Amino acid sequence: MGMHQKFVELAEKLTPDLHESIVLPKSVIEVVADEEAFQGWRTQETGSISALQSKSFGKDESFILDFGDHQVGYISLSIKSVGSPQDAPLGLKLIFGEMPCEVAEPFDSYDGWLSKSWLQEETIYVDVLPAVLKLPRRYCFRYVKMMIIDTSRKFTVSFTDIHCTAVTSADVRELTPLPANIxxxxxxxxxxxxxxxxxxxxxxxxxxxxxxxxxxxxxxxxxxxxxxxxxxxxxxxxxxxxxxxxxxxxxxxxxxxxxxxxxxxxxxxxxxxxxxxxxxxxxxxxxxxxxxxxxxxxxxxxxxxxxxxxxxxxxxxxxxxxxxxxxxxxxxxxxxxxxxxxxxxxxxxxxxxxxxxxxxxxxxxxxxxxxxxxxxxxxxxxxxxxxxxxxxxxxxxxxxxxxxxxxxxxxxxxxxxxxxxxxxxxxxxxxxxxxxxxxxxxxxxxxxxxxxxxxxxxxxxxxxxxxxxxxxxxxxxxxxxxxxxxxxxxxxxxxxxxxxxxxxxxxxxxxxxx
Amino acid sequence: MGMHQKFVELAEKLTPDLHESIVLPKSVIEVVADEEAFQGWRTQETGSISALQSKSFGKDESFILDFGDHQVGYISLSIKSVGSPQDAPLGLKLIFGEMPCEVAEPFDSYDGWLSKSWLQEETIYVDVLPAVLKLPRRYCFRYVKMMIIDTSRKFTVSFTDIHCTAVTSADVRELTPLPANIxxxxxxxxxxxxxxxxxxxxxxxxxxxxxxxxxxxxxxxxxxxxxxxxxxxxxxxxxxxxxxxxxxxxxxxxxxxxxxxxxxxxxxxxxxxxxxxxxxxxxxxxxxxxxxxxxxxxxxxxxxxxxxxxxxxxxxxxxxxxxxxxxxxxxxxxxxxxxxxxxxxxxxxxxxxxxxxxxxxxxxxxxxxxxxxxxxxxxxxxxxxxxxxxxxxxxxxxxxxxxxxxxxxxxxxxxxxxxxxxxxxxxxxxxxxxxxxxxxxxxxxxxxxxxxxxxxxxxxxxxxxxxxxxxxxxxxxxxxxxxxxxxxxxxxxxxxxxxxxxxxxxxxxxxxxx
Structure with missing residues (x-):
């Protein structure tokens, strides 16, 4: 393949810094089957984030966060154990969805021709709590489904902070509002x-x-x-x-x-x-x-x-x-x-x-x-x-x-x-x-x-x-x-x-x- | 609970440094059902590590490494893509087994009362290849099963290096051989x-x-x-x-x-x-x-x-x-x-x-x-x-x-x-x-x-x-x-x-x- 080194070097010099902003989840939701809704799924709020922080979760429990809008960025989770000392790893599965279908339909059902590795999920085992997990990959989502694979009979876990560091090279200060007559x-x-x-x-x-x-x-x-x-x-x-x-x-x-x-x-x-x-x-x-x-x-x-x-x-x-x-x-x-x-x-x-x-x-x-x-x-x-x-x-x-x-x-x-x-x-x-x-x-x-x-x-x-x-x-x-x-x-x-x-x-x- | 701070501080000061040693896998094996074998599973060698390094793997392919002996340590994987440029994340699942049963029987079948988070597995998505993955958790294994969740239709992956950094606080130089008459x-x-x-x-x-x-x-x-x-x-x-x-x-x-x-x-x-x-x-x-x-x-x-x-x-x-x-x-x-x-x-x-x-x-x-x-x-x-x-x-x-x-x-x-x-x-x-x-x-x-x-x-x-x-x-x-x-x-x-x-x-x- 042809390579104009000078062009590529110039392109690399032009790599922009990304603007970061912290985005907190807005609510806890569930996704409900609804034939009237887009792709058959509707979301409805089931609780607040502050109520979530005071709950704790054990084996096979799950919840879905709604960040209120589309996000591209990095997720950070602060997790603590509740109950007896943590006597086993925490197993945690996360599914990131731009749309309700992604947090509602099992990824196992995917049988398309594009790589299934595009489906945004992570399985994480945490040996020591409390922990602040800063997941290294970038995700694209509005919804995050958190599923507890297992804790143990002696402890559960609580999520004291979950936030997204959203990234973009776009500078919103450049935007001009549309006139009111539009x-x-x-x-x-x-x-x-x-x-x-x-x-x-x-x-x-x-x-x-x-x-x-x-x-x-x-x-x-x-x-x-x-x-x-x-x-x-x-x-x-x-x-x-x-x-x-x-x-x-x-x-x-x-x-x-x-x-x-x-x-x-x-x-x-x-x-x-x-x-x-x-x-x-x-x-x-x-x-x-x-x-x-x-x-x-x-x-x-x-x-x-x-x-x-x-x-x-x-x-x-x-x-x-x-x-x-x-x-x-x-x-x-x-x-x-x-x-x-x-x-x-x-x-x-x-x-x-x-x-x-x-x-x-x-x-x-x-x-x-x-x-x-x-x-x-x-x-x-x-x-x-x-x-x-x-x-x-x-x-x-x-x-x-x-x-x-x-x-x-x-x-x-x-x-x-x-x-x-x-x-x-x-x-x-x-x-x-x-x-x-x-x-x-x-x-x-x-x-x-x-x-x-x-x-x-x-x-x-x-x-x-x-x-x-x-x-x-x-x-x-x-x-x-x-x-x-x-x-x-x-x-x-x-x-x-x-x-x-x-x-x-x-x-x-x-x-x-x- | 009672706490004698001085005792705990002394204990912490006595925390030993760990001795590290690099261990390479010995062979590629398969696990075969065999009623005569312990727990019904027997291993048999199917290939060498050097042959493995020249192979490449795509969606749903897998192999099992035998490290030849029991290991406690950290795993490092060097992975490169083969074929067209990597146009999707690599999805990879690893299962670590002390025994053949662990790499032969699906973990999903586990229904015991201890936390299933103890079962040693990881699911990893790699956005950019080549990559050297140094998994942060310590595992305990002789066998490692590597399963390719997906690459894409345009690339496969090859494992150029896989090794374990084994750790222990025991100093083998302290050992005395048994006399020959034992x-x-x-x-x-x-x-x-x-x-x-x-x-x-x-x-x-x-x-x-x-x-x-x-x-x-x-x-x-x-x-x-x-x-x-x-x-x-x-x-x-x-x-x-x-x-x-x-x-x-x-x-x-x-x-x-x-x-x-x-x-x-x-x-x-x-x-x-x-x-x-x-x-x-x-x-x-x-x-x-x-x-x-x-x-x-x-x-x-x-x-x-x-x-x-x-x-x-x-x-x-x-x-x-x-x-x-x-x-x-x-x-x-x-x-x-x-x-x-x-x-x-x-x-x-x-x-x-x-x-x-x-x-x-x-x-x-x-x-x-x-x-x-x-x-x-x-x-x-x-x-x-x-x-x-x-x-x-x-x-x-x-x-x-x-x-x-x-x-x-x-x-x-x-x-x-x-x-x-x-x-x-x-x-x-x-x-x-x-x-x-x-x-x-x-x-x-x-x-x-x-x-x-x-x-x-x-x-x-x-x-x-x-x-x-x-x-x-x-x-x-x-x-x-x-x-x-x-x-x-x-x-x-x-x-x-x-x-x-x-x-x-x-x-x-x-x-x-x-």
Whole structure:
């Protein structure tokens, strides 16, 4: 894999300090089965924290703490023994849940294809009490279930202090309140978006602080956009750009994600759209920061992504499709990615052109302009179905929401035609829908950019607003209002419930409504 | 509870440094069901450690390490990921077993009355590989079962180093080899006795390094005897005597056990025989060490135990029986303790008399002498059944092995009569037998002291020798050759398989055979 040591070193120098805050649990709750509630679980308060501190617990007893809001941080427990001297180790199991399902449904039932090690639990044996346990791992949770495996017949245990040290690299002092004329529901959506972004902002923009806890370029692009409207942490975006730019795959392609520890390392996952997004992220970053030094240094990486992206074009100027997981676009098992990939290539070519002009790279700008024309015309010639008024994708000429949305964002048609394309989507909705907030983001963006701000707001309310009604503290990785247990991983237990790519309503509200 | 701060401070100053040694695993094994094997489990080697290091393991895979001998110490694991970058935490479960049953039978099946937290297992999630895990808890094991809960579809893990840092306060340089004329089977029994003692010698004489990992006075007495013949660690005995003497129960009685951490603390368990044994341990310690300063300081505590012991005598000079767990003697559910308690009182009175004379405490010596006469004559008058030639105990006039053994040790009869009593035990064995090596120790001691050395050796071979044939690396807490899964706790999984009170064959061999 390619390594530009200087870039990686610069990225490491930009590693932010984390802001810490102490958060106390708010109440003791139980989780009750309720068909009306999201995913079938409702919480209800059963006691106060002060009452908890005066109780003691023995074998097989348990309780659930509610921290009142989503937390990313470290947990500390002060435990003492009650009764006769502690004559056996204390066995303790902790389960951390972002959502009620995690503390209600047994983890043993998990049978998905992602590693079950993501499920947040710990089993701890404590030989000597009293003890202050500072658990070394970071957890992501609102709820903590504490289960006493065993004490002994001669002693029980009492929890004198339980608190979380929450961490983030986001500085809340940077936030500007929304004006009072913004409706309350949008105010709520904005606040939850910001909390989502905040909890994902660590030493990189993580995709989800529960899972995968790392920097994915698709998430980064949306986080950066929301960040420019809120926390203005330009250096964190810069660090992430230098990580991706500093460690590429064998042929120079930017990888889909990078790891920070034990040493920065690019993953071997390669996605066509994700490599190209490096160009768009650099474009957005320069727009926000005017950091010309970074632009100059990273432009060769961006240009290389354009060249690699163009290599996939066939003799008709179309992005070659294949049967593998070559392009992300959305978590839809039947979605054909050809048209969206074509559109994303075009979208990124246009941003590349902007950067080339900014840098006065005339030769490269000319080259990119020619490619924009080529990719646009082949899209119109081979992927546009004049009869239905939809873009098609792949050999089956699949019509999907994703293809239309991305073609609108790429500006293959003009703004008026894009508006009509968007209207048509709602009049004759294609069967292949959208499954993630990530894809919904692009729908909303396309609606705003196509002169349909009311529809954009309506759709944002129908999607993110529904999550709020379903009790979201942070916005979720996956949400389908008609299938609330949906998971691309085989179990809703492993879904991330604070997920970067869901944080953009604040970007829309602050960019388009203020 | 009573606290002589000065005694406790002296005890703390005597806390020994531990000797550390690095122990590597010897082989990879599997445990196979085998009705002929001890407790139904046999181990067989399946691979070498070097072969293990070149393997990698994924979800649900496992292996069992054999360290070749019993270990008490800390485990260190060096783990690296293999394949794509580590994209999920590693979930790892470790089970530590002194015996094959522990790594073969699921701990979930445990349903005994002791805390299941004693079962040695850990579940660990490792976020970043490579990692060197130094587990903070001390374990007691020969076998370690490593189970991979999960990695991910993209990586597996390999174990590049696994080792144990074994700890003990015993100094093996103090050991003297047995002469070559001692038969091989006794050489083996001696070596395993010493290993048992060594592994129990930590910052106190522990009863069992797996469970209960603390200082019990009944175990201490036997460990001290074995220690005087082997490691000569007088200061460790002294530390334990000062801990017991420094922290007594409300009325001044010595407690049955003490805890070291977080601060020295006497347990609230009170046993008639155990309090009295303080006198015997001080007697033995003085005999071995001639530490007159300790004798002078601790004599008041010893005298107080005598006085407290005598308070339990009724108007006939008999120790009052009751229905509670008031006296230990042995783990036999039907054993009546009255006669053994009477004998133990007498045994300790005689040692108290020795100490009083040594200290030239004439008045106290006279008092104790009178009590010896009183307790002896009431035993003969009320507990001796001339017709059967056995001592009886309790209202049911129960005849047990324990009562005869202790009456012989107490010297109620003369040496010749004691020898005949011992012979009678084997000719007409009482139904109420012996269940622990602790009780067997007293049988062997009584045989040696009653002029029956051949019988003593025969019995030692029949008991400890059988454990050796059953594969003991250390001697066990519980052993019944006719019921090898016997446990006083409801499961053989929780028995201690390196237990202090089983370490005394080395004492017999070195005291009576050299």
């Amino acid at each position: 409706p309350a529901d949008l105010q709520a959506i904005d606040a939850i978006s910001i909390k989502t972004l905040q909890d994902c902002m660590q030493t990189v923009f993580e995709d989800g602080p529960k899972r995968d806890r790392r920097l994915w370029i698709g998430d980064l692009r949306l986080q950066a956009l929301a960040n420019y409207q809120t926390f203005h942490h330009h250096d964190l975006v810069k660090r992430c750009l230098y990580l991706f730019g500093g460690m590429t795959l064998d042929d120079g392609a930017v990888g889909a994600c990078v790891f920070e520890k034990p040493n920065p390392l690019v993953d071997d996952t390669r996605l066509y759209d994700y490599s190209l997004f490096f160009v768009a992220i650099l474009f957005d970053y320069y727009e926000a920061s005017k950091d010309r030094e970074a632009l100059v240094e990273l432009w060769p990486v961006a240009l290389e992504q354009i060249q690699i992206g163009l290599e996939r074009l066939d003799e008709y100027g179309l992005v070659r499709d294949d049967e593998t997981w070559w392009c992300f676009t959305d978590w839809h098992p039947e979605l054909n990615k050809q048209a969206s990939a074509q559109a994303i290539l075009l979208y990124c070519l246009k941003r590349g052109l902007g950067l080339a002009k900014e840098l006065e790279k005339d030769q490269e700008a000319t080259f990119i302009s020619e490619q924009i024309d080529r990719v646009t015309s082949s899209a119109l010639q081979h992927l546009w179905d004049e009869k239905t008024g939809f873009f098609v994708s792949g050999v089956t000429k699949q019509v999907s929401w994703a293809s239309q949305v991305w073609m609108a964002l790429a500006g293959v048609l003009n703004e008026e035609e894009n508006g009509q394309l968007m209207d048509r989507l709602f009049e004759s909705p294609p069967e292949i829908g959208m499954t993630t907030p990530y894809m919904y983001h692009h729908l909303i963006e396309a609606l705003f950019e196509s002169g349909r701000p009311e529809k954009a707001l309506e759709q944002m309310r129908a999607y993110w607003g529904e999550m709020v009604k379903d009790g979201a503290d942070c916005f979720w990785e996956i949400y389908n209002p008609n299938d609330k247990k949906l998971s691309p991983y085989g179990s809703n237990l492993i879904n991330s419930y604070c997920h970067a790519w869901s944080c953009t309503p604040t970007y829309f509200i602050r960019k388009y409504l203020l | 038969p091989a089977d006794l050489q083996a029994i001696d070596a395993i006795s010493i290993k048992t003692l060594q592994d129990c010698m930590q910052t106190v004489f522990e009863d069992g390094p797996k469970r209960d990992r603390r200082l019990w006075i009944g175990d201490l007495r036997l460990q001290a005897l074995a220690n005087y013949q082997t490691f000569h660690h007088h200061d460790l005995v002294k530390r334990c005597l000062y801990l017991f003497g420094g922290m007594t129960l409300d009325d001044g009685a010595v407690g049955a056990c003490v805890f070291e951490k977080p601060n020295p603390l006497v347990d609230d368990t009170r046993l008639y025989d155990y309090s009295l044994f303080f006198v015997a341990i001080l007697f033995d310690y003085y005999e071995a060490s001639k530490d007159r300063e300790a004798l002078v300081e601790l004599w008041p505590v010893a005298l107080e135990q005598i006085q407290i012991g005598l308070e339990r005598l009724d108007e006939y000079g008999l120790v009052r029986d009751d229905e509670t767990w008031w006296c230990f003697t042995d783990w036999h559910p039907e054993l009546n303790k009255q006669a053994s308690a009477q004998a133990i009182l007498l045994y300790c009175l005689k040692r108290g008399l020795g100490l009083a004379k040594e200290l030239e405490k004439d008045q106290e010596a006279t008092f104790i002498s009178e009590q010896i006469d009183r307790v002896t004559s009431s035993a003969l008058q009320h507990l001796w059944d001339e017709k059967t030639g056995f001592f009886v105990s309790g209202v049911t006039k129960q005849v047990s092995w324990a009562s005869q053994v202790w009456m012989a040790l107490a010297g109620v009869l003369n040496e010749e009569e004691n020898g005949q009593l011992m012979d009678r035990l084997f000719e007409s064995p009482p139904e109420i037998g012996m269940t622990t090596p602790y009780m067997y120790h007293h049988l062997i001691e009584a045989l040696f002291e009653s002029g029956r050395p051949e019988k003593a050796l025969e019995q030692m071979r029949a008991y400890w020798g059988e454990m050796v044939k059953d594969g003991a690396d250390c001697f066990w807490e519980i052993y019944n050759p006719n019921d090898k899964k016997l446990s006083p706790y409801g499961s053989n999984l929780i028995n201690s398989y390196c237990h202090a009170w089983s370490c005394t064959p080395t004492y017999f061999i070195r005291k009576y055979l050299l």
